Amino acid sequence: MKKMFLLFSHKLTATQIEDATKNFGIDEFVPLPEELQQIWSNVPPQLKSLKKHLKPLKKYLKKNLNSDDYVLIQGDFGAVYEMVNYVKKSNTVALYATTKREFTEKKIDDKIIKTSIFSHILFREFKD
Secondary structure, eight states, rough: OEEEEESSOOOOHHHHHHHHHHOOEEEEEEOOOOHHHHHOOOOOOOSSOHHHHHHHHHHHHHOOOOTEEEEEEEEEEEHHHHHHHHHHHHHHHEEEEEEEEEEEEEETEEEEEEEEEEEEEEEEEOOO
């Protein structure tokens, strides 16, 4: 059974679930436990190093990952870099989602309202 662990601050869309199931054979999507989600979603900007902050996430993945699993990693740039390297050293596949952005702009009175709609295109593997 292939799993996709979600180091991700959003909910997956139906399109993303369909893509992962069809193209990667994912059977189960595993969100982070709440306390780890808080760590992932709230990276303190004043930290000079993220190693200690991310240690609980690494411990969780080490305990739960199998070699045929995937990890979707998106978030703080430094945290993503650290976790992608960790996942790759664990011989597991690290992925990120690509999107297409459609942009509209409306003028209402003296205000301009910009709207962006993001549509999932595919998951791409972090590679060397």
